[in-house]
Amino acid sequence: MTETIADLYRIKDKFYAAADCIIFGFEGGRIKLLLFRRRVEPLKGEWSLIGSFIRLEEDVSEAAKRVLKEITGLENVFMEQLKAYGKANRDPGFRCLSIAQYALIRINDYDEELVEKHGAHWFDINEVPDLVLDHNQMVADALERLKQKARYQPIGFELLPEKFTIPQLQQLYEAIYRRELDSRNFRKKLLSLNVLIKLDEKDKAGSKRGAFLYKFDHENYQKLLKSGYNFEIA
Amino acid sequence: MTETIADLYRIKDKFYAAADCIIFGFEGGRIKLLLFRRRVEPLKGEWSLIGSFIRLEEDVSEAAKRVLKEITGLENVFMEQLKAYGKANRDPGFRCLSIAQYALIRINDYDEELVEKHGAHWFDINEVPDLVLDHNQMVADALERLKQKARYQPIGFELLPEKFTIPQLQQLYEAIYRRELDSRNFRKKLLSLNVLIKLDEKDKAGSKRGAFLYKFDHENYQKLLKSGYNFEIA
DNA sequence: ATAATAAATGTAAAAAATACGCTCATTCTA
């Protein structure tokens, strides 16, 4: 083993705890990931997930919300714990447990200024650079979780604007599952679930004809859930 | 807020980290949970999951393995992280993060003496007593994970002996899903997956006629996985 | 010999998933 600069920072006489956030967005048919440049040594300046040490008096989930708000200005977004990363040597500086949480955000809602101020940047999920520590693993695990979860719970909608078209929704699922879906079958399946409300507006960005906008029907979804519903989009 | 005895033990100037294990077994058609009486104040003597503080120099997963071995004598069992529990006030004694991991063990393999020595006891999953801290929540979450996971991955087999009968396997899935399955359809489905090896032996414990024993075909399962297989037992 | 017990098997009907081609509404341009 060779001694590295990082070893100078080892403070391993106690546990530290960090909250790292995997922030997903969706734009232009692509899943995006929000990254920023690490502000502290070691590895200062490298691309990293957004994170923070957890304060002694705050819940882990609160820490994640705090970080998210600091960087993006967003509150009340979908966020769920992924898992804890606890290799003894995962951080060269500290004995630091990281609890990773992933967030799904409507990419146009975030505060662009705040993001820029923090040196953050949206990356296409297929072009994620090398990240510090085990953050690439976290991203991979979060993507896998998203893939699993989207199939049985309507979390995909968290990534779309309030109003969206069926082709947009299909693009999203294609991006999550990484495979093409048949548009006729997709539409049929989605509409049969009875959780979409058709609006009188059209979105003309995608085509000359324009596509009708829909909203997710939270209310009916809850009702259906209670009556033992099996939501599944495969 | 009233002052409790537990407050005397508050040492909240730093993070502690614990590994708690949700240990599942299966016997007599029922899912079982291994619990033991807590050895430290506060709440000494109460029923609790098996756990330990994590040592500064060990991986989180190692800590869980260590605990499991200490109590049951078992190594090399299926174990997977559930999630971290990180409410600031979850433990009245410390600011303690717990990383919960669940294990699936073949109930007859464990070292009975060791278990008794540690004051441990197997409970039917439907008769779990009140546990310390947030351990009941951990159990509920682990059960839910088991239910989800068993559907797409052959982890159920970890709970059965090496050799098992199809009726046993069905009982297990009925216990996990908490619903009855049609025996003809279950058998048909399982055999169609091509991951069971039929043996020449019978198990006569369950009936006069006896049921053929099977083994899980790990090798073929891996092959099938690689060729893009969709394992599903619903 | 016979009664009792759980194991093992097959088939028909219903439901869900898949494959696939044409028309429509609108905009752009010739």
Added chain:
DNA sequence: TAGAATGAGCGTATTTTTTACATTTATTAT
């Protein structure tokens, strides 16, 4: 302003999967 171009939207036939359901078989105990 006619017509070409573009993605939206719809329907049906086929295949696959799931569900529902009843009888026979091997063995043990009486």
